[in-house]
Every structure is written in structure tokens, then in C-alpha cells.
Amino acid sequence: MSKVTFSVNGASRELELDTRTTLLDALREHLHLTGTKKGCDHGQCGACTVIVEGRRINSCLTLAVMHQGDSITTIEGLGTPANLHPMQAAFVKHDGFQCGYCTPGQICSAVAVLGEIKAGIPSHVSADLTAQPELTAAELRERMSGNICRCGAYSNIVDAITEVAGGKA
Amino acid sequence: MKSFTYERAHSPAAAAAAAARTQGAKFIAGGTNLLDLMKLEIETPAHLIDVNGLALDKIETTAEGGLRIGALVRNTDLAADARVRRDYGLLSRALLAGASGQLRNKATTAGNLLQRTRCPYFYDTNQPCNKRQPGSGCAAIGGFSRQHAVLGASEACIATHPSDMAVAMIALDATVETVRPDGTTRSIPIAAFHRLPGDTPQVETALSPGEFITAVTLPKPVGGTHIYHKVRDRASYAFALISVGVIVQRDGTGRVVLGGVAHKPWRVAGADAEMPRGAKAVTERLLSGAKPTRENAFKLPLVERTLGAVLRQARS
Numbered sequence: 120m121s122k123v124t125f126s127v128n129g130a131s132r133e134l135e136l137d138t139r140t141t142l143l144d145a146l147r148e149h150l151h152l153t154g155t156k157k158g159c160d161h162g163q164c165g166a167c168t169v170i171v172e173g174r175r176i177n178s179c180l181t182l183a184v185m186h187q188g189d190s191i192t193t194i195e196g197l198g199t200p201a202n203l204h205p206m207q208a209a210f211v212k213h214d215g216f217q218c219g220y221c222t223p224g225q226i227c228s229a230v231a232v233l234g235e236i237k238a239g240i241p242s243h244v245s246a247d248l249t250a251q252p253e254l255t256a257a258e259l260r261e262r263m264s265g266n267i268c269r270c271g272a273y274s275n276i277v278d279a280i281t282e283v284a285g286g287k288a
Numbered sequence: 289m290k291s292f293t294y295e296r297a298h299s300p301a302a303a304a305a306a307a308a309r310t311q312g313a314k315f316i317a318g319g320t321n322l323l324d325l326m327k328l329e330i331e332t333p334a335h336l337i338d339v340n341g342l343a344l345d346k347i348e349t350t351a352e353g354g355l356r357i358g359a360l361v362r363n364t365d366l367a368a369d370a371r372v373r374r375d376y377g378l379l380s381r382a383l384l385a386g387a388s389g390q391l392r393n394k395a396t397t398a399g400n401l402l403q404r405t406r407c408p409y410f411y412d413t414n415q416p417c418n419k420r421q422p423g424s425g426c427a428a429i430g431g432f433s434r435q436h437a438v439l440g441a442s443e444a445c446i447a448t449h450p451s452d453m454a455v456a457m458i459a460l461d462a463t464v465e466t467v468r469p470d471g472t473t474r475s476i477p478i479a480a481f482h483r484l485p486g487d488t489p490q491v492e493t494a495l496s497p498g499e500f501i502t503a504v505t506l507p508k509p510v511g512g513t514h515i516y517h518k519v520r521d522r523a524s525y526a527f528a529l530i531s532v533g534v535i536v537q538r539d540g541t542g543r544v545v546l547g548g549v550a551h552k553p554w555r556v557a558g559a560d561a562e563m564p565r566g567a568k569a570v571t572e573r574l575l576s577g578a579k580p581t582r583e584n585a586f587k588l589p590l591v592e593r594t595l596g597a598v599l600r601q602a603r604s
Contacts, residue, residue, distance in 0.1 A: 121294055137291070138291070138292060138293070138294040138336070139289045139291060139292070141323070160327065161324050161327065162320060162324060162388075162390070162391060165388070165390060168390055174364075174393040175389065175390050175393060176390050176393050176394050177320070177390045177391065177394070180319060180320050180323050180324060180391075180394065181319055181323070181394065182294075182316075182319065182323070182336075184294055184338075185316070185319070185338055185340060187296075228389070228390065231389075232389065235364075235389065238368075239368070240364060240367070240368040241367065241368060241373065241380065241384060242384055243381075243384040243385050243524065245384075248373040248377055248380050248381070249370075249373050249374060260524075261523075261524050262389055263389075264388055264389075264523075264524035264525040265387075265388025265389050265390045265391065265525060
């Protein structure tokens with residue numbers, strides 16, 4: 120067992136955990152924040168995506184004890200049913216989901232993707248490495264490739280993200 | 289996952305000493321490959337040394353005009369660094385062709401070099417694998433081998449190295465800096481870092497027990513046009529069937545490295561020398577001695593065609 124303290128959605132949480140506990144299991148099983156989903160549990164599907172220290176990561180592929188002092192945002196911290204985050208509202212408006220299982224990961228990823236584009240981080244499809252990346256569907260699809268949607272809501276997800284980014288869907 | 293004890297390292301030398309001192313110890317940084325394998329009990333460390341707190345996350349300019357990349361610089365940060373984008377475009381391109389945004393945010397420079405060389409049979413614990421269980425045999429030989437090596441393989445292992453970043457590092461003549469458990473340091477040329485499988489495929493690098501990577505250095509920029517072309521089954525987030533990294537100068541000379549064809553990124557000095565003569569001549573040298581299986585023989589013409597496309601792109 121090992122002690123770890125981190126901040127989740129603005130509140131400090133102290134846990135005593137088996138060292139094997141992933142951040143995903145700490146959030147779901149110990150803090151009962153079940154918005155973050157377990158899909159493949161191997162970093163391939165993106166359902167477990169959360170934002171740690173401002174960056175999106177797969178919470179299934181990191182140990183909770185490795186996050187001493189970190190600030191973690193889950194889907195519960197982005198918005199509430201009464202006060203949706205703009206990305207949540209856009210997913211609803213554009214039908215960016217069907218079954219909804221991958222959606223919390225998609226939304227956390229999408230929020231972070233817009234931050235990455237704003238920060239000038241290039242992607243595989245950026246034509247010019249040294250230019251500010253453009254907000255195109257091709258860019259969004261490439262950047263969101265770590266989030267899989269079995270229902271195939273991809274085109275609506277792109278529309279939702281595009282609207283939040285201020286572009287034309 | 290097997291249980292393990294856990295500590296946070298306080299210095300690179302102390303981390304190396306702890307790793308040498310503790311039976312079954314492993315370093316953990318990004319953890320994206322190690323934890324994946326621990327969940328399958330392919331990796332079963334008894335002790336994890338968390339090195340994330342070490343201040344090895346900076347990219348500094350060297351006195352020679354190159355870059356010194358800290359071992360813990362995340363793949364995203366390395367690909368996005370303005371100096372890397374401007375002067376080492378091949379490295380940015382290779383990094384951005386690998387994994388997903390989430391994984392690149394965690395994965396580190398040293399961890400990328402240390403990810404296991406692997407194949408689907410390595411992951412399937414019901415199958416024999418000389419890499420996973422030395423001496424048990426190789427299920428890939430005679431099995432489904434579409435993804436596997438066509439060069440430098442052995443009777444013991446035909447897995448390929450999955451890193452895109454390492455292909456670029458080889459083309460850029462990078463150097464791996466390490467500290468050993470006794471506190472001494474050394475520099476390993478990247479071309480000598482990864483090993484061919486031989487009869488010990490479980491040994492993948494030149495590192496000695498406990499040896500810890502502190503940085504990867506790049507010589508001063510060599511200019512030229514940098515192109516990384518990865519051919520894969522999906523448009524994104526998939527391992528290479530083959531990949532081609534080139535640096536081409538105005539006079540047609542240059543460097544070429546292949547990924548997805550061997551147990552390590554594949555560079556042949558004689559092939560670089562053929563660059564002005566075009567894709568066919570270069571490919572002949574690169575693929576000299578290739579031994580494909582019936583299922584992956586397509587990789588040989590794919591290399592020549594991809595290199596041809598890349599060289600045309602470089603000229604245009």
C-alpha cells in the first residue's frame with residue numbers, strides 16, 4: 120500500500136492504494152467518479168482519457184501513485200447536467216454519440232485537442248511544421264485518433280468540436 | 289498484474305544504483321509500454337523506480353550547436369519544440385506519426401527508445417516466444433508474419449522494432465547518454481544502441497544492468513529536406529508496415545533509414561552513398577540479404593516504391 124494525494128476537479132483527495140492501482144481505477148473504484156470509462160484498459164481506445172496537469176492522457180496506463188500533487192480533471196469536472204461545458208453542449212446538439220460509452224473520453228480529449236492546436240503543437244497531417252496548425256476536419260480527425268467510437272459518431276464529433284472551436288460545422 | 293514495491297528516485301545516479309541493488313527492479317517514466325505489458329504479466333517487475341521527478345525534461349542547445357534532449361522530455365514536447373521543427377523536421381515528423389495524442393503526452397524520449405521490440409506472438413502468453421520466455425521457441429516463424437522482419441532476423445525471433453522516433457534518431461546520428469550504477473557516465477552512438485535478435489532476442493539494447501539514460505543528444509543540424517513516410521494499415525494510430533526516413537541535400541546526397549523491417553531501425557552506409565542514383569540503387573543496398581516470408585514479401589517492393597515517392601517529393 121502507498122499513500123498519494125492529488126487534486127481531482129479542484130478538490131484535494133488523499134488515498135491509500137495498492138501500488139498496482141491505475142489512475143483510472145482510483146477515480147472509478149475509490150473516488151466513485153464513474154464518468155471516466157474503462158474500455159480496453161490498454162491505451163488503445165481512449166475511453167479513459169482525463170486531463171492531468173492540463174494534458175490529456177490515458178488514465179488506464181498510469182499508476183495513481185505516480186500522480187502525487189497533480190491536478191486532475193475528469194468529465195465530472197468539466198461541466199454538470201445543469202451547467203454543461205460548451206463541448207458537452209455541442210456533443211448533444213450535434214448527436215456526437217449514440218451509446219455514450221466513449222463520450223466522456225471523447226469530450227476530455229476534444230477539450231485538450233483545442234488547447235493543443237492553440238498552443239501551436241503540430242500533427243501528422245499539418246502541412247507545414249513551422250506554421251500555426253489549421254482547424255480543419257483532417258486535423259481534428261488525426262488528433263482524435265486515440266479515441267475510438269464503436270457507434271461511429273465520428274462525423275458528428277468533428278462537427279461538435281468544430282463548432283466549439285469557432286469554425287463552421 | 290503482479291505486486292511490486294515502489295519508490296521515487298531522487299537523482300539519476302541514485303536511480304541507477306537502486307536498480308542494480310534491487311532484484312527485479314525497473315524504471316518507470318511514461319509507463320505507456322511497461323504498464324501495458326505488466327497488465328498482461330509479460331513484464332513482472334518486483335520493484336518500480338519512478339523517475340518522473342528527476343529534472344530531465346529540458347531541451348538545451350549544446351556548445352557544438354546541436355541539442356541535448358533530456359530523457360524525460362515527452363514525445364509531444366519534443367515534436368513541438370521550435371528548434372526541432374525548424375532544424376530536425378524528420379524527428380518531429382517521426383514522433384507525430386507514432387501512437388496517439390494521449391500516449392505522446394506521456395511517453396518519454398528515453399522510454400520510446402526502451403519500448404520492447406515486439407510482435408503479436410510476444411503479447412499472446414499462450415504462445416511460445418523466445419523474447420518473453422527465452423528458449424521456448426518462436427511462434428511467429430511459420431505463423432502469421434505479415435508485420436514481421438525481412439532483414440536481420442534470426443532463428444529465434446523475427447519481431448520488428450515499433451519506434452518511429454528511433455528511425456529519425458538513427459538518421460540524425462544521435463547519441464544516448466547514460467549513467468551507470470557506479471556513477472560513471474558514457475555515450476552510446478544510437479546506431480549501436482539497439483541489437484539484432486541473434487540467439488538472445490530478450491536482450492534488446494546495449495544497456496548494462498541498472499544503466500540509466502539521462503539524455504539523447506543531436507549533432508548540429510545538417511540541413512536538407514526531411515521526410516518521414518510511414519505506410520500502415522490505418523491512416524493514424526497504427527504500427528508501420530514499413531517506414532522510410534530521409535534527409536536529402538540539394539545535390540541529391542543524403543541519408544536513408546527504414547522502420548518496420550527489422551529488430552532495429554535499418555541503416556546501411558552503402559545505401560546512403562547510392563542516394564544520388566535514385567530509389568532502385570538505394571533499395572538494392574538497403575535490402576541486400578533480405579529474407580522475407582511468403583506473407584511479408586510485399587515489404588520489399590513497398591520499400592522501393594515508398595522511397596521513390598519520397599525522393600520525388602524531396603526534389604519537388
